[in-house]
Amino acid sequence: MSLTEVPKQWLLGDLFLKDYGHAGSIQKLWEMRWKMPCQRGVYPFHDGKFEDFEPIFNFLIENNINDPYSDEYTNAFFPVAQKLTKDADELAKGGDKVGAKALYLRANAVYRLSRFPYIGTPLKEKVFEEQKRSYVRGSKLWDVPIEEVTIPHKYAANGDGNKIPLYIRAPKSAAQGKRAPVVLLITGLDGHRPDNTERTDEHLKRGWATVILDIPGTTVDCPANKRDPLAPDRLFSSILEWIEGQGQFEEKRVIAWGLSAGGYYAIRLAHTHREKLVGSVGHGAGTHHYIGREWLNEIGRHEYPFGLERAYVSKYGYEDFEEMKEKCQREFSLISSEGKGVAVVKDGMKSCRLLLINGMLDGCMPVEDSLLLSEFGSPKEMRFMQGRLHMGYPEANSVVYPWMEEVMASK
Secondary structure: OOOOOOOOOOOOHHHHHOOOOOOOOHHHHHHHHHHHHHHHOOOOOOOOOHHHHHHHHHHHHHOOOOOOOOHHHHHHHHHHHHHHHHHHHHHHHOOOHHHHHHHHHHHHHHHHHHHOOOOOOHHHHHHHHHHHHHHHHHHOOOOOOOEEEEEEOOOOOOOOOOEEEEEEEOOHHHHHOOOEEEEEEEOOOOOOHHHOHHHHHHHHHOOOEEEEEOOOOOOOOOOOOOOOOOHHHHHHHHHHHHHHOOOOEEEEEEEEEEEOHHHHHHHHHHHHOHHHOOEEEEEOOOOOHHHOHHHHOOHHHOOOOOOOHHHHHHHHOOOOHHHHHHHHHHHHOOOOOOOOOOOOOOOOOOOOOEEEEEEOOOOOOOOHHHHHHHHOOOOOEEEEEOOOOHHHOOOOHHHHHHHHHHHHHHO
């Protein structure tokens, strides 16, 4: 069997054909998959409080609102987020910094779920704009705030926009002349710039700065042409050159960390811009099979909270899901794409140090997509968590951070 052939038996095993049972039902999703993480304050409810979400989901269930793209779904969350922001504003004006910080973060979590799973309607676009404003305003109360910057897209071409929005969070020492190593954090399909407080906290503890960007096709302000597989190369060229020109960053110590759908770009970047990086992490990443017909035929029944079909079609710019299944792998695969310069892995291009990490039972991005990379180019480093789903949580970060520490120190 050739490397690009569909596996006769997926590593996911019988779960490949399993219906996880929550598709199309907000009640089943809440009761079977989301209530417990909400109670624990973990993805996608990080920074949030159960008391904010339980009434919202009860309302959705009682009113049989099951379509996350509907305005009815979005509006169940949106006013709650707005009220939390307003209350945080009042606390901040009154001098209650601690209370205001907590409410801004709670608001951020509710905004996130309101625009979930994809910013694909005018109302969700409005939610995202409000989320960004609220998040950055709240971060001003932190000891080290988020800085929102827009840089020129120097290498824009073929329909790219000319500006790149980024979030920056750098140690105070970086502003005092001590350059900080950089984590270039590449977000995913449903997680965006305002959704990474905990990660930036961890980076600060290690003396690292964070530069956060959204991937092509997911936000209205990412300038990359989502239909051009080479657009991310231009995007990263502009960003990395900008990093090199900033006196606060140690440009010789930059690690890219791609999350979920962003992992594809971290892997691509590890090859196309290997001289600019000391390392890259493809975390829960897809490379080839994840956009093939056989895998896509089943993802609507897998672990993801809502069907990925509509989000994927919009992200990659196709007319419908059938067109995506027909064309996407041929156009975007890092292994078998027919377009010149796209299949950087199959072409044997060398990479910087590259860590591939995931859960063995990932139903969003098959582990096979990471294993494929072991057959080409430079040696890769891999760690897969037995019995874990997409991203390999909760153990994954206990592997990623030590690896990053070692790589940063090696330069």
